[in-house]
Amino acid sequence: MDDTSYKTDALIADDIDAYLDQHQNKSLLRFITCGSVDDGKSTLIGRLLYDSKMIFEDQLAALESDSKKVGTQGQDIDFALLVDGLAAEREQGITIDVAYRFFATEKRKFIVADTPGHEQYTRNMVTGASTADCAVILVDARKGVLVQTRRHSYLAHLLGIKHLVLAVNKMDLVEYDQATFDAIVADYSAFAEEIGIEGFTATPISGFKGDNITAAPSPNTAWYDGPSLVDHLETIEIANVAAQEKPFRMPVQWVNRPNLDFRGFSGLIGNGSVKTGDAVRIVPSGKTSTVKSIVTYDGELDKAVAGQSVTITLADEVDCSRGDVIAAADNPPEASDQFEATLVWMDEEALKPGRGYWLKLASQMVTATIQEPKYEINVNSLEQLAAKTLRLNSIGVAELHTERPIIFEAYTDSRALGGFILIDKITNATVGAGMLHFSLRRASNVHWQATTITRDQHADLKNQKPRVLWFTGLSGSGKSTIANAVEQRLNMMNRHTFLLDGDNVRHGLNKDLGFTEADRIENIRRVGEVAKLMTDAGLIVLTAFISPFRAERDLVRAMMEDCEFIEIFVDTPLEVAEQRDVKGLYKKARSGQLKNFTGIDSPYEEPEAPEIRVNTIEMTVEEAADHIIRQILPLK
Structure with a gap:
């Protein structure tokens, strides 16, 4: 050459x-x-x-x-x-x-x-x-x-x-x-x-x-x-350029700790910019610190801006984990658990108001329940239409509640902290996308009132550990009969109990609800809230409800303290329950006189891993009750 x-x-x-x-x-x-x-x-x-x-x-x-x-x-x-x-x-x-x-x-x-x-x-x-x-x-x-x-x-x-x-x-x-x-x-x-x-x-x-x-x-x-x-x-x-002018926000996706000498917080900067030495606040804890270094794969930076993925180290040892947001110290985002939002529904199965869905916003994942839509938007005419639910490709406005406060900003101010997706808990499919408008005023004005007597003191006075014995199964399976027999045995053991029966509750608390899928979900949600209050009072609560959907049973389980929710599956085949037909409901359902009847034209989702299963073909009522008592011992 x-x-x-x-x-x-x-x-x-x-x-x-x-x-x-x-x-x-x-x-x-x-x-x-x-x-x-x-x-x-x-x-x-x-x-x-x-x-x-x-x-x-x-x-x-x-x-x-x-x-x-x-x-x-x-x-x-x-x-x-x-x-x-x-x-x-x-x-x-x-x-x-x-x-x-x-x-x-x-x-x-x-x-x-x-x-x-x-x-x-x-x-x-x-x-x-x-x-x-x-x-x-x-x-x-x-x-x-x-x-x-x-x-x-x-x-x-x-x-x-x-x-x-x-x-x-x-x-x-x-x-x-x-x-x-x-x-x-x-x-x-x-x-x-x-x-x-x-x-x-x-x-x-x-x-x-x-x-x-x-x-x-x-x-x-x-x-x-x-x-x-x-x-x-x-x-x-470009949007990132405009986002750089807004207050600094970085949702934490991962706590990076390769060794004892390094602890950083990794994420994608959603808004604003950050420099070494800047004062920052961890939300929701409110703890403050200063930026010690900004680390990337290519080395350290003096400054990082919206759109960049970085790892930030802080000058102080503060509590910060995935789901938290590192923000400008003098202008942090809000946190709330009740919102108004626009939803775009993306699933073949319609929205179930009251059902719990996973809500993913930035790196936060919480259970959220969507209320019946305020209205659906006719995109062609821009009319606001009355709606009970949202179906595939529908767009509507609704209120939603999360199980705990989440860090957010209005979508118009921040895509990163204002846009979310909804995920079905059973299928893990993305079923909707949403944009937060604002937190509801009642979310900040209604506070939980602290009381002097605690739930532990209520329970100690009754010499028992609170529990929810949740009986589920088809109509005619024997839920109410077995639950009644279990309560009798607990009463003889000097235990403080209360039995919530599906039919009885519909005479009062839930008399306004029908038997559509949405009404069934709301029925169980209300019962779950009542059962939670009763466990706070130290009681052993027995419930006898068909409660056909796993998602709602799981929603109630999530309301309770660890190990307090005991799912009892009264396992009776449909043909056996239909032969019993004590109330004549199956006959009406088969003839078309009774719509949305579980097992006929509405599904029943069997528990996948109940704490207790009783087979009413192999067991008498007494045997089933005795089996359940043995399984829940000790009671203190």
Whole structure:
């Protein structure tokens, strides 16, 4: 190798290093494309990838081959095929899932999410929009503003996306007519103002022909003097930049302690910035300290900002763990356990008001119960509709309660501490996404009144340990009969008890409740609250309720002290319970006179691991009662 070739190789290496450095330091914009079906979202993204040279040669060859198969009109390449990766999408010509793609220009890097246009995939659109800085709303110039245009614009605004682009697509199919463009912009402007969108940028484009997308202004739209789509995207302020101006917040995801000499708190900075020496406050404990160091994989920093994942060490040994928030000492976030929120329901099974769901907000995970919605929002007309529940893709406003206070901020102020998801406790499926508005005033005005006599003193006076004996099983299984026999035996042992029976409670406390699934959930919640008060009084509480759903039995268990909730499954097969039919309820249910009857047209979820199981085929009532007494001893 001569000196010339060596120098040439060195210059090439320097150029590559310079390019990589330049690319690494570019800002990153996340945006989504959305709109109605066949508005050209996938074609637009394919065009962006193609024009930005983000397609490998083998991909281009495959794309050209696939384009010939689908018969692209007058063009060698169907750009939509770059994005519509699912077989079902190519067969139907629509986008079903959210497809994420990366491309870059000389000024900026981009991650774009191609979101579905069909109404039944609204939940997928919400997923794509949750992390976006900008939404490109596509409109077919031939069709104008449609229902899904409005729906997606409303969702983008609801999810806090500040930058909206109205991309009037397929201008080539209307002969690049300015009047058509102006009419669509005027129609959209009226709708945007109605839902509170403060501003948007309108651009006439053709994803098929490439007009006003990446190149200089198209000669076909000489009447348009605005920037191309990419030129505009390169100038949009990234959310993290705006977030840096807000008070410092970092939810703690992990306590990092590799050895005895190091203890740091790791997390993603949600808002603001932090420097070494800054005063910080741990929420909810309120303890204060100062930042000793800011550690990253690449070394220590003097300053970190929103969007960076860091490990912070503190000057003092303070109690701080996962779920806590490290915040600016002079401006910490609030904590509450009751909120109003907007919910987007994302599950095939409807919302069950009163049921306990896992609520995940930042690194916090708590049980939350959702009340019956205040109203559902008709996205097309913006009407507030009366609703008992929320179904798939519904949007509504409801109050929710958490089992303990959580650290939060309004979603409009902080996505990190204002946005949450709901998770079904049985299936672990994400069933909803929500945005907190504010904490309810009663959450801060109603306080638990401390009393002098404690629950332990109540229990000691009765010489017993409080318990809840929760009898569950089908109607006719023998719950009430066995519970009554157990209470008789406890009474003879000089124990202080009270029996809450399902039928008896419905004559008073729960007389306003029916037998729908939502009413059954509320029935059990109320009974659980009463049982908890009775255990505070030191009593042994016996309950005889069908309580068909595991989630509600688990909710009551969570209300009690450790080991105080004893689930007793009165195991009787349906055919045996139906043969007994003491009250004639099965006969009515079979004839259609009684709706939502457990075991017939409403499910019963058997306990998976009850503390006690009694089989009423093998045991008499007396034998079952004696077996239960033996299992719960000792009583003190």
